[in-house]
Amino acid sequence: MTADLAADLPMFSADPDQLSQVVTNLILNAQHALKDIPQPRHLSVCTCYKPAHAQLRLVISDNGPGIDPDLRSRVFEPFFTTKPVGSGTGIGLSICHAFVSAHGGSIDIDETPGGGATFKIRLPVVGAEAAQPPTPAESVPEIARRRALVIDDERDLAELLAEMLEREGFAVDVAFDGEHALAELGRRSYDIVLSDVRMPDLDGPALLHRLQSEWPALVKRLIFITGDTVRLGTGSALDKLGRPVIEKPISPEEMRRVIQATLAESHNGYYILYNSRRNWTFYQRLAQQRHRPVQICRV
Numbered sequence: 001m002t003a004d005l006a007a008d009l010p011m012f013s014a015d016p017d018q019l020s021q022v023v024t025n026l027i028l029n030a031q032h033a034l035k036d037i038p039q040p041r042h043l044s045v046c047t048c049y050k051p052a053h054a055q056l057r058l059v060i061s062d063n064g065p066g067i068d069p070d071l072r073s074r075v076f077e078p079f080f081t082t083k084p085v086g087s088g089t090g091i092g093l094s095i096c097h098a099f100v101s102a103h104g105g106s107i108d109i110d111e112t113p114g115g116g117a118t119f120k121i122r123l124p125v126v127g128a129e130a131a132q133p134p135t136p137a138e139s140v141p142e143i144a145r146r147r148a149l150v151i152d153d154e155r156d157l158a159e160l161l162a163e164m165l166e167r168e169g170f171a172v173d174v175a176f177d178g179e180h181a182l183a184e185l186g187r188r189s190y191d192i193v194l195s196d197v198r199m200p201d202l203d204g205p206a207l208l209h210r211l212q213s214e215w216p217a218l219v220k221r222l223i224f225i226t227g228d229t230v231r232l233g234t235g236s237a238l239d240k241l242g243r244p245v246i247e248k249p250i251s252p253e254e255m256r257r258v259i260q261a262t263l264a265e266s267h268n269g270y271y272i273l274y275n276s277r278r279n280w281t282f283y284q285r286l287a288q289q290r291h292r293p294v295q296i297c298r299v
Helices: 016-034 092-102 155-167 178-187 204-214 216-221 252-265 277-290
Strands: 002-005 043-050 055-062 106-111 117-124 147-151 171-175 192-196 222-226 245-247 270-274 294-298
Touching: 016 043, 016 055, 016 092, 016 117, 092 106, 147 155, 147 178, 155 171, 155 192, 155 252, 171 178, 178 204, 192 204, 192 216, 192 252, 204 216, 204 222, 216 222, 216 252, 222 252, 245 252
Parallel strands: 002 043, 147 171, 147 192, 192 222, 222 245, 270 294
Antiparallel strands: 043 055, 055 117, 106 117
16 A cells, blocks of 8 residues: 655645545445455555645545446445445445535546546635535425434444435434334334335334334335345235335435325325415415425315
8 A cells, every 4th residue: 555645735624534434435445346356456545735726635546446437427326336245335435425525525436547446536625714514405305394214224224314314304213123113103203214124123014014003194104125126026025015115226316206205195284274365375384384285275
């Protein structure tokens, strides 16, 4: 491993924990890529400052197998991985992308000359006094704030899902096992319940059965998440459950689409009748404050 670290890097405002995790994830990925490569194995870390662009640059390169050009546009998607089944969760690079973007920067992947992968990070140099908290840009309107329950025994995946939902305006509870999930369901109601199909103590059919017997109103708010749809196939037990399924790797757009459709199916709003423009304005404002779907009808 070689490190070419510039000595004249300027101070700038950043979250050291987030950037440390970015570097750690990239180095661990390179280490994994190199483990089956014959000697010599090379890993390099390079930093520099570009005054003309007021930009810090970090480049991490290896001479491993690299990433197929057709897959490079997807490596930063949540749950997408090029590693064998059981070897990766597919969230490391998506976290890197989220952290770098939160600092106003960019992260790209290219081929190392001679073979391998090169990750290039560009960060704007912003003084602490001028830094503003980053706000994530969303191209699709957010879903109105509601409460969601995420059930998944893989903590990293559950926490990433919760983060995605929070960005959509949800208040989110997370359960890492069936017992915890049932306890949460007994404490409060949820607008959306997202559950992994394969849980060691509460699989999809078992959860659906408990909802049907104890909380029937939640059945239409249940969404399953799985990476096994190809193996399960059409006509499987999952297909017969009659609930929507989001396939891994999960894209924010697909998750948003399924959630919006599920919310529409399980509409739990109310009707308000009004007889004047003044009343209509009042009730619309009330609906916005309560974050509930309302059908307002004039009589």
